[in-house]
Amino acid sequence: xxxxxxxxxxxxxxxxxxLDNVSLGVESGEILGVLGENGSGKSTLTKIIYGVYVPxxxxxxxxxxxxxxxxxxxxxxxxxxxxxxxxxxxxxxVEELSVLDNIALFLGYSRGRTxxxxxxxxxxxxxxxxxxxxxxxxxxxxKQLVELVKALSFKPRLLILDEAxxxxxxxxxxxxxxxxxxxxxxxxxxxxxxxxxxxxxxxCDRIAVLRRGRLVRIFSRKDVFSIDDLRKAMFxxxxxxxxxxxxxxxxxxxxxVLRAEGLVVLDDYGKRAVSIxxxxxxxxxxxxxxxxxxxxxxxxxxxxxxxRKAVEGRVVLDGxxxxxxxASERASxxxxxxxxxxxxxxxxxxxxxxxNIRLFATGRLSSDTVKKVISELRISPPEPRIKSYMLSGGNxxxxxxxRALLLNPKCxxxxxxxxxxxxxxxxxxxxxxxxxxxxxxxVLLVSEDIDEVIDVADKISVIANGRIVKTLPAMYPRLRExxxxxxxxxx
Numbered sequence: 149x150x151x152x153x154x155x156x157x158x159x160x161x162x163x164x165x166x167l168d169n170v171s172l173g174v175e176s177g178e179i180l181g182v183l184g185e186n187g188s189g190k191s192t193l194t195k196i197i198y199g200v201y202v203p204x205x206x207x208x209x210x211x212x213x214x215x216x217x218x219x220x221x222x223x224x225x226x227x228x229x230x231x232x233x234x235x236x237x238x239x240x241x242v243e244e245l246s247v248l249d250n251i252a253l254f255l256g257y258s259r260g261r262t263x264x265x266x267x268x269x270x271x272x273x274x275x276x277x278x279x280x281x282x283x284x285x286x287x288x289x290x291k292q293l294v295e296l297v298k299a300l301s302f303k304p305r306l307l308i309l310d311e312a313x314x315x316x317x318x319x320x321x322x323x324x325x326x327x328x329x330x331x332x333x334x335x336x337x338x339x340x341x342x343x344x345x346x347x348x349x350x351x352c353d354r355i356a357v358l359r360r361g362r363l364v365r366i367f368s369r370k371d372v373f374s375i376d377d378l379r380k381a382m383f384x385x386x387x388x389x390x391x392x393x394x395x396x397x398x399x400x401x402x403x404x405v406l407r408a409e410g411l412v413v414l415d416d417y418g419k420r421a422v423s424i425x426x427x428x429x430x431x432x433x434x435x436x437x438x439x440x441x442x443x444x445x446x447x448x449x450x451x452x453x454x455x456r457k458a459v460e461g462r463v464v465l466d467g468x469x470x471x472x473x474x475a476s477e478r479a480s481x482x483x484x485x486x487x488x489x490x491x492x493x494x495x496x497x498x499x500x501x502x503x504n505i506r507l508f509a510t511g512r513l514s515s516d517t518v519k520k521v522i523s524e525l526r527i528s529p530p531e532p533r534i535k536s537y538m539l540s541g542g543n544x545x546x547x548x549x550x551r552a553l554l555l556n557p558k559c560x561x562x563x564x565x566x567x568x569x570x571x572x573x574x575x576x577x578x579x580x581x582x583x584x585x586x587x588x589x590x591v592l593l594v595s596e597d598i599d600e601v602i603d604v605a606d607k608i609s610v611i612a613n614g615r616i617v618k619t620l621p622a623m624y625p626r627l628r629e630x631x632x633x634x635x636x637x638x639x
Contacts, residue, residue, distance in 0.1 A: 151176045151337045156206035164529035166192040168361040179338040181352030185570035186542025187528025189361040190341045194310045198234045199227040231305030235312040239291035243284035251298045269301045273327040289320050308339045317441045325351045343570035345378050357381040383572045405431040405590035406559045410461035413451035421447035422614040429590040436593040436605035444614030445594050449563045453485035454478045482558030494548030495536050502532035509554040521550050541568045559590040578604045610634040
């Protein structure tokens with residue numbers, strides 16, 4: 149029995165058609181996956197259900213008192229009143245308040261009543277959190293768990309996850325999946341938005357595939373289909389891995405372009421987050437640093453790029469000691485940093501696509517050059533004058549990556565570049581990194597994805613507790629096993 153139905157939903161942003169006559173229903177007790185590449189319309193769909201956007205045509209039906217009735221949501225508050233809650237990529241929490249106070253604020257209850265509800269929710273869905281902890285002291289992963297507890301405490305009829313698990317490590321994703329299955333087992337409905345095929349296959353009962361704003365196919369667990377069937381539905385072209393191209397290139401190392409020696413960097417709370425004896429990036433090669441999230445990756449990137457002060461050791465760029473140089477000075481000397489979070493530090497959200505691209509460049513750019521960059525990175529929608537905040541997370545990441553095309557770097561530091569990207573876009577970025585190395589750029593790829601680093605790197609270092617615990621060449625026998633063992637042994 150359907151809980152909610154979308155009928156002929158169309159949404160335009162100027163000349164861009166984000167959704168084109170989409171009709172889709174969600175059953176009670178079902179986890180419905182909505183799968184699609186970056187810019188396919190997934191987030192627009194959820195925002196229409198949640199009252200953020202109003203469709204240009206079409207309507208929503210919601211089961212009320214046993215009957216399907218038309219519903220109109222002009223704000224998230226109206227959606228909430230109908231039992232719909234959404235969790236997005238970015239935690240919507242007040243940093244200065246405790247976990248408990250945040251949830252009490254959302255529910256509109258007293259702290260005492262809220263504490264009982266939260267304790268009951270965490271027990272039922274097997275989630276462990278300190279309700280009295282200050283939100284500002286929590287990691288991103290913990291904040292997303294707070295969002296999950298907050299949403300489930302509301303006792304919604306429909307729970308929407310809009311790429312909410314994108315940034316989470318595997319073990320926490322598994323806890324999310326378990327909670328969603330429990331929620332569905334008691335009659336709740338879930339819309340699970342993702343661009344990752346394995347994720348959709350692991351948790352969803354049905355998978356609806358969007359491509360360029362259109363619903364192209366719905367897959368059910370009752371059907372017989374393959375991963376290739378899903379890929380063909382998602383993408384017009386399905387491409388092979390990048391690894392072959394890397395092996396065929398057989399790059400030779402020809403000089404140290406970036407070197408860290410005795411580097412010590414502190415975290416936001418003054419604790420030692422990075423302590424590295426030596427890390428070298430060779431010109432014309434990709435050196436990957438891989439590890440479980442929260443082992444100093446962010447602090448390492450910021451310490452090397454100049455966004456965070458090194459309290460010990462030194463950083464040498466192309467033979468010059470830049471330890472005391474500001475980030476802007478290191479950038480002017482050829483060090484390009486592409487951060488993992490495009491929302492906060494990757495792009496300027498209030499600027500247009502064109503304005504961001506021109507901001508990244510060192511000189512004047514013609515409109516044709518801007519359009520070429522948009523085309524090469526497959527930024528969608530390909531409209532230079534659209535505001536960047538209207539882009540999906542994956543397309544914001546592509547926009548952030550345009551630095552690699554616009555500048556002439558000696559060295560690039562790239563942090564989790566594909567985490568928000570669909571399969572085709574991920575391959576495109578890997579090829580971009582390989583192409584940069586082929587042109588003589590030294591690339592430091594910092595990632596949590598073992599498959600990604602094996603696919604693209606010439607040399608791989610494992611980071612654990614802020615230290616480099618093992619470094620291996622890409623052609624090392626039993627490479628994956630050695631990486632996994634180092635990650636688990638030293639974590």
